Amino acid sequence: MEIRQLVAEEFEVSADLGEYAFQYKLSPVERAERRTHFRPEQAWGAFEDGQLQARLLLLPLQIYIQGKPFDMGGIAGVASWPENRRSGLVRHLFNQVLSVMKEQGQTISCLNPFSFAYYRKFGWEQMTELRKYTIPVNQFPARKSFKGRVSRDTKDIALLDEIYRPYAQRYNGMLLRDHEWWERRVLDADSHDVVYYSEEGTPQGYAIYKVANRELTIEEFIYHNEVAREALWTYYANHDSMVEQAVVECIPLDDFFPFMLDNPRFKQEINPYFMARIVDAAAFISEYTFQAFEAETKLMLRIEDTSAAWNDGVWELSISPDGSGRLDKLAGSLAEAELDLAFDIRTLTTMLMGYRRPLEMYRCGRLVGQEAVVNTLERLIPVGTVYLTDSF
Structure with missing residues (x-):
């Protein structure tokens, strides 16, 4: 077996595998467009006798944690031919890309899992959920008069990103987006955007949405304050002759929007979403x-990580009065009585991301x-909300 990055000439076989594994078919135009954007350095494959047997994409991304950017390896497009499944190829791929990350x-x-149980075997753990609302038009918030204005279909990526960034920094897990990500992953030809400007002309909120089949689908709803939220909902209420309901995603x-409505009894869904795993525990703690x-x-910790040996072992966690942390690996092993806490990398990840408390x-x-x-650790880990609107 050979684990390596793909080369440009291997786009076709990679695309064939993706189509088979994820059960879709690209048109000639779609395949040509994907070929244009194919980055072989981000594609890792497992080869036997020169033939691609399994592959995944490793995307160089960043997410906000505690308002700061953390370099993140986004895993996507994990696929293998059915005759090779359960043969350990994907495990070999993960071992390689964890070292690369x-x-x-x-x-x-x-990563966005097809199966939570499957990726837990490799150290990833659930990091977030998403709510989805389906609101009949007669339960929309009442229209409000507001100062300022709304502008439809700006298609201005720089403007939208200016509004998005401070909102995203409020949450653990939100992506930092570049122009290409906005263009290819967020906006599309069928989407509309609407921006709210304050009375002073400052952009303070936006939403991305679609209208079709008498349904308003709100794909992203970003606002800095309550005035911006009310102004955007007033804009949506003016679609009452066109739509029967709104589906608010992500x-x-x-x-706490339902609490603010006169009638909060509408369909509300909560769905498990992305998973995360700390790649390098010592480096993560230092950030x-x-x-x-x-x-x-100071706490003595036993961390278990069966897929990244550099995380596995006994550590001393030192946290300074200013909140900075350091993780030092200890030689040998401590007796169980000397350890303060023991857990696996999945538990550490979900606690530090803020999805679950100690x-x-x-x-x-x-x-x-x-x-x-445990109460000491509960006090030391900041309370935060995990949120991610993107998918990959």
Whole structure:
């Protein structure tokens, strides 16, 4: 077996595998467009006798955590031919790309799973959920008079990104988007955008949406304040003669919009979404900021990671009063009595991303130690909301 990056001439066989595995068929135009954007350096394959047997994409991305950009390896397009499934090819691919991500300084990785159980075997863990609302038009928020204005179909990526960035920094997990990502992944020919400007002319919110078959589909709803939210909903309420309902996709879990309606009884769905895994625990901790505390805290940890040996072992976690952390690997092993906490890389990831709290992990048996020590960790990890509107 050979694990390596693809070359440009291998686009066709990679595309064939993708079509077969994900059960779609590209038109000649679509295939030509994908060939134009094919980046072989981002495609990793497992080859036997020179033939591509499995592949995945490793996307160099960044996400916000605690308002700061973290380099992230995005995993996408994991596929293998059916005759090769369950033969360990994907595990070999993951072992390779985890090492590559570590070398490239990508301290965390995210993916959109076809199966949560499958990717948990390799150290990824659920990091977020999404809400989805289906609201009949007669339950839309009441129209409000507002100062400022809304502008439809600006198609101005720089403007939309200017509004998006400060909103995204409020959450753990949101992508930093470049122009190409906006153009190819966010906006499309069927989408409309609407931007709210304050009375002073400052852009303070936008939404991306589609209207078809008497349904308004809101794909992204970003706002800096309540005035912007009300102005955008007033704009949508003016579609009442055109639509019967609105489907609002990709709502963060801290949203309390239903509470503000006269009748909050409409269809509300919560769906498990992306997974994440810390690639390099020591490097990730060095970038992470814990809650400030009056004295330095030191904890002895046992971290289990069966797919990234450099994370596996006994560590000393030191957290300074200013919240900066350091993870030092200890030689040998400690007796169980000397350890403060024991957990796997999945548990560490979900806690530091903010999706699950230490006390939750302790109560379900995923975090082992004395409850008093768990309470210390609970105090040190900042409370945050995980959110991701994108997909890859």
